[in-house]
Amino acid sequence: MSHTPTSLGIVAQAGVPYRRMKTDTQLKPNTGTQTTKIFVHGLEIDAHCGVYAHEKSRARKLVLDIEIELFTNALVQNDDLNTTIDYDELVAKAKSVAQSKHYNLVETYGACLIEEIFKDQRIKSTKIRVEKPTAIPDAKTTGVEIMRIRA
Numbered sequence: 483m484s485h486t487p488t489s490l491g492i493v494a495q496a497g498v499p500y501r502r503m504k505t506d507t508q509l510k511p512n513t514g515t516q517t518t519k520i521f522v523h524g525l526e527i528d529a530h531c532g533v534y535a536h537e538k539s540r541a542r543k544l545v546l547d548i549e550i551e552l553f554t555n556a557l558v559q560n561d562d563l564n565t566t567i568d569y570d571e572l573v574a575k576a577k578s579v580a581q582s583k584h585y586n587l588v589e590t591y592g593a594c595l596i597e598e599i600f601k602d603q604r605i606k607s608t609k610i611r612v613e614k615p616t617a618i619p620d621a622k623t624t625g626v627e628i629m630r631i632r633a
Contacts, residue, residue: 517551517552517553517606518551518552518566519549519550519551519552520549520550520551520552520566520567520569520572521547521548521549521550522546522547522548522569522572522573522576523547523548524545524546524547525545525546525547525548525573525576526543526544526545526546527543527544527546527576527577527580528541528542528543528544528580529541529542529544529580529581529585529591530542530580530583530584530585531544531580531584531585531586531587531588531591531614532586532614532617533586533587538584542614542616543614543615543616544580544588544591544612544613544614545612545613545615545623545625546576546595546610546611546612546613547609547610547611548572548576548595548599548608548609548610549608549609549610550567550572550599550605550607550608550609551605551606551607551608552566552567552604552605552606553604553605553606567602567604567605572599575595575598575599576595578598579591579594579595579598580595582594588612588614588625588626589612589626589628591612592610592612592626592628593628595610595612596608596610596628596630600630600632605632606631606632607629607630607631607632608629608630609627609628609629610627610628610629611625611626611627612625612626612627612628613625
């Protein structure tokens with residue numbers, strides 16, 4: 483059995499086919515889709531939220547985690563704040579929705595906040611965690627997590 487070196491110096495067995503690797507010019511560039519996740523974690527806001535009388539008389543502290551995923555992959559290349567979602571914009575929306583009315587449930591507040599955030603068509607998905615740390619005295623925190631994905 484003879485082994486004949488190829489032009490690249492690879493020893494191949496006579497009569498056995500081998501696959502030649504594509505050269506760099508034959509390889510396709512990565513055409514995968516990139517998404518960008520923007521988040522604000524641990525945001526403390528005051529909101530009128532709760533069903534009990536003692537919760538309706540004053541604002542309560544809520545702790546929010548907001549995560550949004552954008553469709554575009556151009557954000558990193560152009561380095562322009564106008565092409566992305568500003569953290570301050572997310573915080574402003576969270577506070578504005580919280581101050582707009584009294585919510586009996588943190589679930590309702592979270593759903594209204596997602597609705598407000600999802601008005602921006604660049605957003606692929608949103609996940610919001612709303613914690614109400616003073617709701618149960620023996621618990622570190624209570625809350626809800628809501629996620630929406632654009633169809």
